[in-house]
Amino acid sequence: MSNTTVLLLDKDYVIGQVGKRLYSTFVEHLGRCVYEGIYEPGHPTADKEGFRGDVRELVRELNFGALRYPGGNFVSGYNWLDGIGPRDKRPVRLDYAWTSIESNQVGIDEFCDYAASVGSEVMYAVNMGTGTPQDAGYIVEYANFPGGTYYSDLRIKNGHREPHNIKLWCVGNEMDGPWQTCQLEASDYGKKALEAAKIMKWVDPSIELCVCGSATSRQPSYPEWDRIVLEYTYDKVDYLSLHRYYENLGDETDFLASYHEMDGFIKAVAATADYVKALKRSKRTMMLSFDEWNIWYQAKTQLKSWETAPHILEDRYTLLDAIAFGGLLCTLINNADRVRIACLAQMVNVIAPIFTEKGGAAIRQTIFYPFAMAAQNCTGTVLRSIGKTPLIESAAYGSVSAIPHTATWNEEKKELCFMCANISGEEQHVTLDTRSMGKVILARHEALSGNLSAANTLENPDKVTPRRRACPSEAVEKPCFTLEPKSFHLFRYAITK
Numbered sequence: 001m002s003n004t005t006v007l008l009l010d011k012d013y014v015i016g017q018v019g020k021r022l023y024s025t026f027v028e029h030l031g032r033c034v035y036e037g038i039y040e041p042g043h044p045t046a047d048k049e050g051f052r053g054d055v056r057e058l059v060r061e062l063n064f065g066a067l068r069y070p071g072g073n074f075v076s077g078y079n080w081l082d083g084i085g086p087r088d089k090r091p092v093r094l095d096y097a098w099t100s101i102e103s104n105q106v107g108i109d110e111f112c113d114y115a116a117s118v119g120s121e122v123m124y125a126v127n128m129g130t131g132t133p134q135d136a137g138y139i140v141e142y143a144n145f146p147g148g149t150y151y152s153d154l155r156i157k158n159g160h161r162e163p164h165n166i167k168l169w170c171v172g173n174e175m176d177g178p179w180q181t182c183q184l185e186a187s188d189y190g191k192k193a194l195e196a197a198k199i200m201k202w203v204d205p206s207i208e209l210c211v212c213g214s215a216t217s218r219q220p221s222y223p224e225w226d227r228i229v230l231e232y233t234y235d236k237v238d239y240l241s242l243h244r245y246y247e248n249l250g251d252e253t254d255f256l257a258s259y260h261e262m263d264g265f266i267k268a269v270a271a272t273a274d275y276v277k278a279l280k281r282s283k284r285t286m287m288l289s290f291d292e293w294n295i296w297y298q299a300k301t302q303l304k305s306w307e308t309a310p311h312i313l314e315d316r317y318t319l320l321d322a323i324a325f326g327g328l329l330c331t332l333i334n335n336a337d338r339v340r341i342a343c344l345a346q347m348v349n350v351i352a353p354i355f356t357e358k359g360g361a362a363i364r365q366t367i368f369y370p371f372a373m374a375a376q377n378c379t380g381t382v383l384r385s386i387g388k389t390p391l392i393e394s395a396a397y398g399s400v401s402a403i404p405h406t407a408t409w410n411e412e413k414k415e416l417c418f419m420c421a422n423i424s425g426e427e428q429h430v431t432l433d434t435r436s437m438g439k440v441i442l443a444r445h446e447a448l449s450g451n452l453s454a455a456n457t458l459e460n461p462d463k464v465t466p467r468r469r470a471c472p473s474e475a476v477e478k479p480c481f482t483l484e485p486k487s488f489h490l491f492r493y494a495i496t497k
């Protein structure tokens with residue numbers, strides 16, 4: 001394998017724009033994501049509503065676009081009315097999805113206030129399992145209708161005179177999954193989602209709707225499910241959802257090459273949507289919402305029976321996980337022309353970048369860092385890089401690039417960002433040909449490398465952190481650098497002219 005790469009980054013070779021929604025996340029009533037995660041009355045940093053200030057600070061660092069809420073599998077058996085009004089009157093319920101006890105101490109009103117406090121919008125999922133299309137209309141009325149009707153006045157009575165104005169709505173969650181409360185066949189879901197979408201948009205025509213695509217690319221009904229659902233709903237919805245989780249099943253190269261599967265999945269779903277576009281003679285292209293993605297050790301997941309805020313799905317991430325995660329993030333950004341929303345699942349404790357101790361500290365997991373690098377730096381226009389990178393052989397995917405990468409150009413800030421992983425076991429020497437931008441100066445270089453099995457713990461929260469590298473002061477036309485084996489990097493360049 002040659003270890004040298006030259007990539008031409010020309011500001012006229014454009015893929016699309018990276019909006020803030022590409023850096024979204026997911027908060028489900030699951031395990032300790034809400035309770036003991038964002039919400040813990042009595043915690044030394046809790047505000048008067050019971051939300052943890054230390055967690056809020058970390059959430060702000062990640063600069064999330066949207067917070068998807070309240071599920072997930074949870075939502076398919078959830079009655080949103082249980083989560084409104086005086087807290088001491090809210091019912092305690094069984095949550096079938098995660099065999100847990102739900103106290104309902106956090107509901108739509110508290111969550112919308114929380115999202116606003118961290119500078120994010122809410123992406124609200126309605127119940128298409130036990131819920132009806134009419135329930136979906138009622139919750140849009142509660143959240144967005146100004147007043148003078150039963151549900152909008154109920155919101156006002158509950159202390160929110162101004163509407164929440166939620167723009168993004170998911171019409172259910174993973175309705176093809178047998179694990180879902182009230183799973184549906186594709187045509188049954190398609191019909192139900194269409195009726196729900198009609199009512200929801202009648203109540204508020206300004207909202208954007210996301211319909212459920214296949215729960216994963218491994219579902220037997222994929223991609224037929226997606227085609228059938230879109231044939232029913234194409235004209236009434238704005239996004240089709242994709243979900244996918246990856247894990248290290250023993251072959252490190254296959255795991256690091258997971259980004260390749262994600263890219264193929266996105267392309268296949270886009271092609272399926274485009275088939276329906278042609279069938280419908282539609283002029284509108286369906287955008288995609290990758291509203292659940294992450295590393296998740298599903299094979300090791302064990303549920304508990306009927307506990308409140310159980311310690312479940314609390315994966316602890318290593319440096320290796322962070323590098324594989326970084327490759328997935330580059331892939332999402334490189335598909336920004338179709339993927340307009342992407343939610344890192346989830347936000348706190350449950351397969352998450354932030355981990356908390358009850359009554360104690362909140363720490364950053366390894367995957368926190370690639371996400372922060374991207375959300376804080378990679379904005380503006382995504383560039384299509386031209387050039388060949390070395391290939392490595394993966395048993396699962398064949399030959400894949402050893403350097404998954406993405407490049408963004410921010411015209412306003414006059415900045416170029418290059419984010420990449422080296423997933424090979426060798427050093428890689430990379431040159432960027434930035435001639436269309438003139439000379440550039442390296443303003444920031446952050447790198448994650450070292451012991452691949454290292455992870456951050458409550459005892460040692462900074463075991464894995466990005467290292468800031470020295471930046472030479474001279475401007476160059478072809479910046480070059482060396483990537484150590486199995487590492488992840490962000491380079492930010494200032495344009496000199």
Ligand code: AHR
Nearest residue numbers: 028072073074173174345
């Ligand atoms: O994020 C965990 C679960 O994964 C979600 O509840 C569900 O939508 C998916 O299967």
